[in-house]
Amino acid sequence: xxxxxxxxxxxxxxxxxxxxxxxxxxxxxxxxxxxxxxxxxxxxxxxxxxxxxxxxxxxxxxxxxxxxxxxxxxxxxxxxxxxxxxxxxxxxxxxxxxxxxxxxxxxxxxxxxxxxxxxxxxxxxxxxxxxxxxxxxxxxxxxxxxxxxxxxxxxxxxxxxxxxxxxxxxxxxxxxxxxxxxxxxxxxxxxxxxxxxxxxxxxxxxxxxxxxxxxxxxxxxxxxxxxxxxxxxxxxxxxxxxxxxxxxxxxxxxxxxxxxxxxxxxxxxxxxxxxxxxxxxxxxxxxxxxxxxxxxxxxxxxxxxxxxxxxxxxxxxxxxxxxxxxxxxxxxxxxxxxxxxxxxxxxxxxxxxxxxxxxxxxxxxxxxxxxxxxxxxxxxxxxxxxxxxxxxxxxxxxxxxxxxxxx
Amino acid sequence: xxxxxxxxxxxxxxxxxxxxxxxxxxxxxxxxxxxxxxxxxxxxxxxxxxxxxxxxxxxxxxxxxxxxxxxxxxxxxxxxxx
Numbered sequence: 060x061x062x063x064x065x066x067x068x069x070x071x072x073x074x075x076x077x078x079x080x081x082x083x084x085x086x087x088x089x090x091x092x093x094x095x096x097x098x099x100x101x102x103x104x105x106x107x108x109x110x111x112x113x114x115x116x117x118x119x120x121x122x123x124x125x126x127x128x129x130x131x132x133x134x135x136x137x138x139x140x141x142x143x144x145x146x147x148x149x150x151x152x153x154x155x156x157x158x159x160x161x162x163x164x165x166x167x168x169x170x171x172x173x174x175x176x177x178x179x180x181x182x183x184x185x186x187x188x189x190x191x192x193x194x195x196x197x198x199x200x201x202x203x204x205x206x207x208x209x210x211x212x213x214x215x216x217x218x219x220x221x222x223x224x225x226x227x228x229x230x231x232x233x234x235x236x237x238x239x240x241x242x243x244x245x246x247x248x249x250x251x252x253x254x255x256x257x258x259x260x261x262x263x264x265x266x267x268x269x270x271x272x273x274x275x276x277x278x279x280x281x282x283x284x285x286x287x288x289x290x291x292x293x294x295x296x297x298x299x300x301x302x303x304x305x306x307x308x309x310x311x312x313x314x315x316x317x318x319x320x321x322x323x324x325x326x327x328x329x330x331x332x333x334x335x336x337x338x339x340x341x342x343x344x345x346x347x348x349x350x351x352x353x354x355x356x357x358x359x360x361x362x363x364x365x366x367x368x369x370x371x372x373x374x375x376x377x378x379x380x381x382x383x384x385x386x387x388x389x390x391x392x393x394x395x396x397x398x399x400x401x402x403x404x405x406x407x408x409x410x411x412x413x414x415x416x417x418x419x420x421x422x423x424x425x426x427x428x429x430x431x432x433x434x435x436x437x438x439x440x441x442x443x444x445x446x447x448x449x450x451x452x453x454x455x456x457x458x459x460x461x462x463x464x465x466x
Numbered sequence: 467x468x469x470x471x472x473x474x475x476x477x478x479x480x481x482x483x484x485x486x487x488x489x490x491x492x493x494x495x496x497x498x499x500x501x502x503x504x505x506x507x508x509x510x511x512x513x514x515x516x517x518x519x520x521x522x523x524x525x526x527x528x529x530x531x532x533x534x535x536x537x538x539x540x541x542x543x544x545x546x547x548x
Contacts, residue, residue, distance in 0.1 A: 122485075123484065123485045186522065187512075187517075190506040
């Protein structure tokens, strides 16, 4: 028997704020989290723009042993998960005795790996690396660390799918609960933000060079966009069966009703209309909904010329031109591996507070974006159902539909 | 480095690395239980000893060490040889 799957906790650690309260305020105000990082210039970056999150001090919360295996992705994910666990009314005693899984999106650990290799190059002795680096270096660093800290006993895997990692993590967790394989799964996405993480991406010339006005640089769907701005942090979405949530008297923040996915089977970095079209349609078909029921679309749009144009075409073809659309990446920049999870959290905050966060810097439409309803400023709007898109390198696409919970 | 300097230095770096109060690092106390070492911690112990005292203890060295005093004896020998 297929089961209903609900969201019972969210946590964010992003350039818009270190918790959901701060993030909500930023979303309302249309506040940008983008800065100019001078060190990137010296390092050889073409663009010094980046979203900024500070490294959290975990000493008040975690033992030395717990902290040793953590670099940015795991540290950021601990902060967002800590907040989500509290909201979901989950603690370690409960988790140790009630099977709970973790599927976290992450697709790099460049900063940690380079720190380790630098140590070996300097000391020429692997014994002197120390015991924590291996757990920082592996791509599954988030779930290794969090499953240990929170005593999780269910599914325990990382999901790597480029900039759709966080979205697919939620999608797969959803399917596991729906099919009765898990009661609850800690899902999310994490993205490192250090100098080493994005150098090769910068080398593709894909980043905005509007460096004199960082807050204006990321401009999804705008005619004059010139590229994306890298960003990072982490977001956690705790999902569980409706039965489990009701039994625990947990807050129910929304219900996941549709998950669509596809692969372009085409170019490694170029977007593809057909792949996005199929992902969107699959999510809607899976949800068994009419497109008119969707009140808001949180677009993947990253502020690249071809990516935004392709998504605008796909949204128009599948959903028409009336549904309000915004890309929160105008404020956050591109949170990459984390984006699919953080944008579910951002959209849930909008749904619960009856507004659409602005697609900041959308000043002039182009031929494609003029066909859809991009919202450039804060707009009061009742959202009962939203769709969130995430697309990634390699042609991986994911679309998730979330509704307000009704018994 | 004489024995007094070895003791002062060791107390400092062990308390920093393993987050234990320096006052617990007494000569007659058990090194392993005072520092609450698990199997992975011995790797970090080797790293901080090498960084601060300039030698790398072996696993056989650790088998012979019970108290901090035993460690100071070992450190004196290794530093003298070096």
